[in-house]
Amino acid sequence: MATRKRSPIWQFFVECEDTRFARCKDCSENVSRGGKTTKTYNTSNLVIHLKKHSLLYSDYLEKKKRFDEECEMTAAGPSGAGTSKQVTLQESYNRARPWDINDKRSVRVHQKIGEMIALDFQPFPVVSDEGFKSLLHTLEPRYTLPSRRYFTDTVLTRIHQGIVSKLKQEIASAPSFSFTTDIWSTEVSDDSMISLTAHWINDCFVKKEAVLHVQSFPESHTGENICNTFNTMLENWNIEKTSVHLVVRDNASNMVKAFRDGGYSDLGCFAHTLQLVIHDAVFSQ
Numbered sequence: 532m533a534t535r536k537r538s539p540i541w542q543f544f545v546e547c548e549d550t551r552f553a554r555c556k557d558c559s560e561n562v563s564r565g566g567k568t569t570k571t572y573n574t575s576n577l578v579i580h581l582k583k584h585s586l587l588y589s590d591y592l593e594k595k596k597r598f599d600e601e602c603e604m605t606a607a608g609p610s611g612a613g614t615s616k617q618v619t620l621q622e623s624y625n626r627a628r629p630w631d632i633n634d635k636r637s638v639r640v641h642q643k644i645g646e647m648i649a650l651d652f653q654p655f656p657v658v659s660d661e662g663f664k665s666l667l668h669t670l671e672p673r674y675t676l677p678s679r680r681y682f683t684d685t686v687l688t689r690i691h692q693g694i695v696s697k698l699k700q701e702i703a704s705a706p707s708f709s710f711t712t713d714i715w716s717t718e719v720s721d722d723s724m725i726s727l728t729a730h731w732i733n734d735c736f737v738k739k740e741a742v743l744h745v746q747s748f749p750e751s752h753t754g755e756n757i758c759n760t761f762n763t764m765l766e767n768w769n770i771e772k773t774s775v776h777l778v779v780r781d782n783a784s785n786m787v788k789a790f791r792d793g794g795y796s797d798l799g800c801f802a803h804t805l806q807l808v809i810h811d812a813v814f815s816q
Contacts, residue, residue: 539594540574543587553577557584558735583734585700597639630673632681640667640674645686655679698741702768705731705739709777711800712761714748714786723748725757727764743768754788761789782807 544553544562550569552561562580564572581588630637647653657663658679667676677686702708709730716723725748730740744764750756765772778797780786782804790797 538574539591539598540577540581542594543581543584543591544577555580555584555735557587558733558737560735585704586697589697628673629675632675632677637674640671641677641682641686642690645682645690648682649687649690655683658682698743699768701733701739702729702731702741702770705733705774707731707774707776708770709779710775711779713781714752714757723752725760727761729768729770752785754785754792757785757789758793761793 541553543556545556547554547561551564551567551572553564554561560580563576564574565576566572578591581591644658648655648657656679658676664676667674711728711730712726714723714725724745726742727744728740728742730738733739744767746764748760750760761778762772765775772794775795778790778795779800780790780797782799787797787799
């Protein structure tokens with residue numbers, strides 16, 4: 532039983548009180564383990580169920596690949612006394628030789644460093660820090676840390692493309708969306724940013740959300756320009772206008788005009804409305 536639970540699939544499921552079933556951590560559905568006794572349980576149904584969650588399934592495949600590689604290494608293990616042999620000079624050299632930048636082991640470390648930068652909001656120069664270099668060299672002397680530019684142009688770009696691809700698959704399966712959007716600007720700079728966040732419910736009735744865009748908005752903040760930019764952002768994700776259930780925006784007149792003239796169902800942000808009420812009440816005294 533313990534050996535079965537070592538499978539990466541168990542990172543996405545928990546065993547139910549009725550051990551014939553496992554509960555999906557994402558959608559809480561109970562999935563049959565395919566047998567009547569512990570000896571006949573298997574994970575086939577769990578894997579089939581996880582395919583419904585495309586992002587999680589991709590994560591599982593990556594974890595399973597690493598798991599299988601580790602099992603192979605463990606099975607090979609250190610040579611026993613009866614089968615030991617003297618290591619050749621070439622074998623010794625190969626074991627100490629630095630990994631090529633495109634070696635699959637190097638690529639795996641590149642990926643994890645890129646994920647750290649993205650998840651922890653680390654600045655790109657972190658890969659140039661002496662302490663970080665020393666840490667990696669201590670953990671794996673054969674790994675050669677690439678340049679900052681390699682991470683910005685290759686690693687983070689690859690991660691971004693992968694996430695966009697997975698997210699598009701999940702969005703394609705959703706029938707409708709609600710959106711929140713806002714424009715941010717500051718008095719100390721001429722730069723403005725516009726954001727778009729999608730909200731939807733998946734097939735398992737789990738609420739999902741994703742920031743689809745945060746981009747520069749240099750145009751004049753007219754209702755027409757806002758609406759055109761909003762339409763373009765939807766097109767980038769192949770989202771039809773008919774799939775838009777509601778757009779939540781602030782109460783600025785240009786935002787109201789943008790979505791009313793664009794033919795969208797829209798609603799003012801409750802928090803912004805409350806802020807305006809309090810502001811007017813305080814300053815009217």
